[in-house]
Amino acid sequence: MKTVVRSAVVGLAALLVLGGCELGSKETVQRGYRGTAMELVIVPEDRVAHVNANQPPEPSPPMPAAGPKAGDIYQNVEILGDLSVTEFTRLMASITEWVAPEEGCNYCHNPQNLADDSKYQKKVARAMIAMTQRTNEAWKDHVGSTGVTCYTCHRGNNIPTNVWAEDPGPERARGMVGQTPQNYASAAVGMSSLPYDPFTTMLGGERDIGGVQADSALPQGHPTDLRDAEWTYALMMHFSQSLGVNCTYCHNSRAFNQWDQASPAKVTAWHGIRMVREINSKFIEPTTPWLPEHRKGPLGDALKTNCKTCHQGAYKPLYGAEMLQYYPNLAELGKDVDDLELFED
Numbered sequence: 177m178k179t180v181v182r183s184a185v186v187g188l189a190a191l192l193v194l195g196g197c198e199l200g201s202k203e204t205v206q207r208g209y210r211g212t213a214m215e216l217v218i219v220p221e222d223r224v225a226h227v228n229a230n231q232p233p234e235p236s237p238p239m240p241a242a243g244p245k246a247g248d249i250y251q252n253v254e255i256l257g258d259l260s261v262t263e264f265t266r267l268m269a270s271i272t273e274w275v276a277p278e279e280g281c282n283y284c285h286n287p288q289n290l291a292d293d294s295k296y297q298k299k300v301a302r303a304m305i306a307m308t309q310r311t312n313e314a315w316k317d318h319v320g321s322t323g324v325t326c327y328t329c330h331r332g333n334n335i336p337t338n339v340w341a342e343d344p345g346p347e348r349a350r351g352m353v354g355q356t357p358q359n360y361a362s363a364a365v366g367m368s369s370l371p372y373d374p375f376t377t378m379l380g381g382e383r384d385i386g387g388v389q390a391d392s393a394l395p396q397g398h399p400t401d402l403r404d405a406e407w408t409y410a411l412m413m414h415f416s417q418s419l420g421v422n423c424t425y426c427h428n429s430r431a432f433n434q435w436d437q438a439s440p441a442k443v444t445a446w447h448g449i450r451m452v453r454e455i456n457s458k459f460i461e462p463t464t465p466w467l468p469e470h471r472k473g474p475l476g477d478a479l480k481t482n483c484k485t486c487h488q489g490a491y492k493p494l495y496g497a498e499m500l501q502y503y504p505n506l507a508e509l510g511k512d513v514d515d516l517e518l519f520e521d
């Protein structure tokens with residue numbers, strides 16, 4: 177009896193000690209030059225399950241671009257007017273499958289009058305179409321020819337699973353005026369106690385990332401503001417989590433601030449940061465006045481995009497499946513963002 181109790185205690189202790197470890201066999205993949213120890217650690221079984229869960233849907237059959245244009249036939253098309261009516265109908269069907277498969281066309285439309293804009297969902301969808309086209313056209317340095325469709329973020333959900341809003345956090349974590357709210361295990365930053373909302377300032381706003389490692393000796397080389405370091409590390413935890421990679425996927429960790437020792441993925445990520453800022457500031461924040469309360473965050477702002485909204489744990493969304501090639505109508509906006517009149521009424 178005693179032995180049983182003792183082994184149970186030992187077993188429990190082992191569980192507690194190992195509780196912080198990820199079980200299962202690991203593999204490492206070399207990322208940088210030999211000897212730089214830039215390795216990616218993966219758990220093969222988890223990776224296989226994740227790849228299977230991140231596959232794109234079958235593309236629908238293409239439609240001819242010839243024939244009457246949607247802009248000539250329909251009454252209220254602002255973005256998709258140049259599509260042929262058959263292409264337009266195909267895109268409406270795909271959008272329904274990607275964003276509102278259960279609700280159908282009426283999720284956005286008043287069935288009595290498809291031209292009517294009374295549903296906020298339709299107005300948001302119009303901004304989303306423009307945003308998707310703009311992203312594919314202007315941010316090739318990030319999305320390449322792989323590109324994005326509504327499915328990249330939505331995956332059959334009305335609202336993508338991974339979104340963020342300004343986070344007031346729990347009262348106890350707020351600290352004194354001027355302090356960075358932090359010090360509780362937040363899922364947004366990998367359960368670290370770093371500032372739990374690096375998004376508002378760095379992906380909603382344009383606060384500089386970095387200021388961590390000095391290029392020269394003190395005092396000139398001193399980091400300007402300790403908060404920059406904390407916010408930067410918090411955001412970096414998010415990068416790693418969103419892409420399912422270690423820090424060394426992008427950095428040589430002996431010199432986080434050196435570009436010439438980093439992998440090309442760091443450059444892609446740099447463009448990604450700027451792309452996300454544009455998505456949030458030009459296409460999502462302006463929808464705020466249309467949104468019902470339950471579609472806003474606790475402080476009343478719209479639900480926004482970060483790296484995880486598209487990547488969802490994969491180093492490339494949908495593991496690099498080139499879905500955009502089947503939906504060329506989403507490849508270009510053909511207008512400057514500032515010339516759009518989407519948010520005027």
Ligand code: HEC
Pocket residue numbers: 249250251252253254255256257268269271272275276280281282283284285290291297298299301302
């Ligand atoms: C996720 C929202 C959404 C869903 C779901 C949706 N639509 Fe649309 N629909 C739009 C938007 C946005 C426009 C306006 C496009 C523009 O301004 O270029 C539009 C415009 C239209 C128009 C043009 C109406 C006019 O006279 O101006 C038709 C027709 C249409 N949709 C049919 C459909 C059909 C059929 C379905 C279901 C298979 C569908 N839509 C599902 C968002 C949606």
Ligand code: HEC
Pocket residue numbers: 271275284297298300301304305306308324325326327328329330334335336339455460463467471478479480481485486
């Ligand atoms: C980069 C990621 C991303 C892509 C790509 C994207 N969306 Fe969204 N979508 C979001 C986010 C974030 C929200 C929440 C913000 C909001 O409501 O304005 C949202 C909200 C919506 C909503 C509002 C739904 C509701 O119930 O409140 C509709 C409709 C929508 N998207 C349609 C589309 C369509 C159609 C496309 C493709 C043309 C698309 N989205 C592409 C991120 C994305």
Ligand code: HEC
Pocket residue numbers: 385386387388389408409412413415416419421422423424425426427432433441442443445446449
């Ligand atoms: C997907 C690529 C990627 C991953 C993964 C990543 N980083 Fe970064 N990191 C960047 C980019 C890009 C910048 C520069 C951002 C800028 O200048 O706007 C950066 C900047 C930094 C800086 C600031 C360096 C300076 O200039 O002072 C530090 C420190 C840093 N990262 C640490 C980390 C740590 C720690 C991890 C892992 C938890 C990590 N990074 C994961 C891409 C990445």
Ligand code: HEC
Pocket residue numbers: 311318319320321322323324328415419441442444445448449452481482483484485486487491492493496
């Ligand atoms: C709108 C969707 C979207 C968002 C948001 C997004 N990405 Fe990406 N990202 C992509 C696509 C698509 C690719 C694949 C590009 C290709 O195949 O060349 C990609 C590729 C990458 C790569 C290159 C991976 C490799 O192995 O070459 C890195 C690194 C990356 N993203 C980092 C980020 C970071 C960091 C963020 C947040 C700041 C971010 N991404 C936000 C769509 C997105």
